[in-house]
Amino acid sequence: MVTTTKKKRYLEASDIKDKARGNWMYLFSTLTGIGNAADNFNGNGSSSGSANARSACPVHGGVSNKAFYFFNDANETGAGGCNSCGVHSDFGLIMWANGWEYRRTLEAVADALDIDESERKRTYKPKPQEQIKPRELTAAELEKNLNLKNKMSQQWREAYPLNKGKAKPARLYFKQRGLGDIGLLGGEVRLHPGIKYWVEDKDCKFGYKCLGTFPCIISTVRNKDGEPTTLHYTYITKDGKKADVPC
Ligand SMILES: [Zn+2]
Structure with missing residues (x-):
């Protein structure tokens, strides 16, 4: 050294x-x-x-x-x-x-x-x-990144701001975690009504198995300069519990 x-x-x-x-x-x-x-x-x-x-x-x-x-x-x-x-x-x-x-x-x-x-x-x-x-x-690789980005953008556009009626599962989820009046969380968090959860499974066609469709809290992840880098997905149930999936 x-x-x-x-x-x-x-x-x-x-x-x-x-x-x-x-x-x-x-x-x-x-x-x-x-x-x-x-x-x-x-x-x-x-x-x-x-x-x-x-x-x-x-x-x-x-x-x-x-x-x-x-x-x-x-x-x-x-x-x-x-x-x-x-x-x-x-x-x-x-x-x-x-x-x-x-x-x-x-x-x-x-x-x-x-x-x-x-x-x-x-x-x-x-x-x-x-x-x-x-x-x-x-x-x-560029195409892979672009496809991923496009998919995330689309899911973000399809998702509801937290004050909308259809975002209720997210409000219940935060309430159960001790966060009462969450407002819009700065517009950085939305609720998607249903996203399929896939896991790798070699026995399935294309190597993936679907565990179901779940309401999903989508949060913006930013780097230290404040630029959005990716989205974080939390899969939940309609009554605001964590969905029974690996993460
Ligand atoms: Zn990652």
């Missing part, structure tokens, strides 16, 4: 990224909560994700501890994703998984790789950070 001084270290992102290539599984295993998936990674699987290297989504959880997956080239590119949260790669994946900011992520990766500041200063010229681009997503 390098000695950390009070003075802000000079860190060259492209240098760190070069050295992280081929080491991403080690980095994810050391630095993040998806170490389980990283430890099981062997680079085999389908183009849509390595079946052997899965874990719970570090952001939203998910069913059967399998929502998060790595791509086959993940040790080289650091790319992985979640069926609900989309695809992320390299520094961005650590930022997303840990809720870390960019600088902290850079520091942690540099430390884990034993990268020395003075050596980099001799070897590399400083580059503005805007020039550092994350791995470009493939057309299929």
